Amino acid sequence: MKAVLLDTEDHYGIAELDEPTPGPGQVAIRVAYAGIQWGDTMVRDGHFPVPRPFVPGFEATGHIVAVGEGIDPGRIGEPVAALTTAGACAEVAVAPAVLALGIGDMPLRTAAGLGWGAPTAYDLINTTSRVRPGESVLVHAAAGSVGTLAAQFARLAGAGRIVGVAGSAARADYAAQFGYDEVLLRGEFPAALGDEKFDVILDPVGGSTRQAGVEQLAAHGRLAAYGNLSTYEPVLANTNDLLMQGKSLMTYNSNLLSQTHPERLADSASRALGLVADGHVRVDITAEYDLTDVAIAVQRLADGSTQGKSILRVA
Structure with a gap:
């Protein structure tokens, strides 16, 4: 699969990697869109210490293509918006099943505007x-x-x-x-x-x-x-x-909450998603980038030129 890699010199590139396999409690998602968020700038700038090279991306929308142990196989094929610990800037990403929320008939692009x-x-x-x-x-x-x-x-x-x-x-x-x-x-x-x-x-x-x-x-x-x-x-x-x-x-601290009480974060994400779905709340995607333009997207967020939400088109 194609994936973005962030190297030890803070440079982004595209690489061919093996598709990840979901572990217990996880799902694998064929990614349509990945969201850009402030955590991406923090990883790039070294405020989140992660091993390099690193596949960035903490938000994905797409369809579940595989499930790990303990997850209902019936979820395969479900369209979801997912919060990940890494790896959303790739053609396939894994996410905790509890944080992969079914979006029903909401367009994948619209759902990509929610993220964290x-x-x-x-x-x-x-x-x-x-x-x-x-x-x-x-x-x-x-x-x-x-x-x-x-x-x-x-x-x-x-x-x-x-x-x-x-x-x-x-x-x-x-x-x-x-x-x-x-x-x-x-x-x-x-x-x-x-x-x-x-x-x-x-x-x-x-x-x-x-x-x-x-x-x-x-x-x-x-x-x-x-x-x-x-x-x-x-x-x-x-x-x-x-x-x-x-x-x-x-x-x-939403990142900490995802580790300590992921079900609480999932509940809030689900409530927010519902308010968007019924038209009470509007998400505004103001910029869409190709996967190869992730460096531009992250820099524009970092320097304050981004308004609303930016996303990457993966598939």
């Missing part, structure tokens, strides 16, 4: 921060795949005011399509907010943005951290101050 971003956004709103009707929500990286979905999930949860923060005017205009009441530029945060406080803040940025976010929380507000786009330097908080103001700092 959909359950992440769903959980940030509904499980981690538990947005309540009437609450205000601030979303950083508003134009990304998580941000565009989080705004929609927040609206469905009954949020009263939803504000996004984006890195450029073009990205702010794009994000505004997804239900934000206002979208600020990153350079305007937090000054443009004045005294406004938020019940929930979603922060994948880290650093000074996270520190400022704590100050922008209302009493009993929750800041959910789920990444470090700007820096890996630690952000320190005084827990006594948080206690006195009823503020909470929370974290969400």
Whole structure:
């Protein structure tokens, strides 16, 4: 089969490899599309230590072609959207069966827009921060795949005011399509907010943005951290101050959840998929690349020129 290989010098190439065989609890998928997500940039840049050469790709849609021990053979032929630990940028990939979700008659290309971003956004709103009707929500990286979905999930949860923060005017205009009441530029945060406080803040940025976010929380507000786009330097908080103001700092790690409680991640992914299928939530695929263009796709995500979701066409 054809597969992308990331080598020890951070270069991508196409290689011919043997097709993988599913192990116990796994399925093999003939990949139609692979999603591009922030984890791909982290692997390329060495923030996720993986053996090289490495077949990248953490999201796949396609049809199940083989099952491992303990998995119903009746799933062979089923169209699925799958979350993988690696290898989605190939003609055949393996994935945990529990994280290979049946998509029914949803087009494979549409389903490729969900990936890890959909359950992440769903959980940030509904499980981690538990947005309540009437609450205000601030979303950083508003134009990304998580941000565009989080705004929609927040609206469905009954949020009263939803504000996004984006890195450029073009990205702010794009994000505004997804239900934000206002979208600020990153350079305007937090000054443009004045005294406004938020019940929930979603922060994948880290650093000074996270520190400022704590100050922008209302009493009993929750800041959910789920990444470090700007820096890996630690952000320190005084827990006594948080206690006195009823503020909470929370974290969400979908990769860890896939290892410790994959059934929970699968449930959230399934709920998100259902909301897309019935038209309540929209995924927006803004760029489609050939398998040979994975380096371009990952770099455009890394440098901030990607809006919405990018995918690779595999088959």
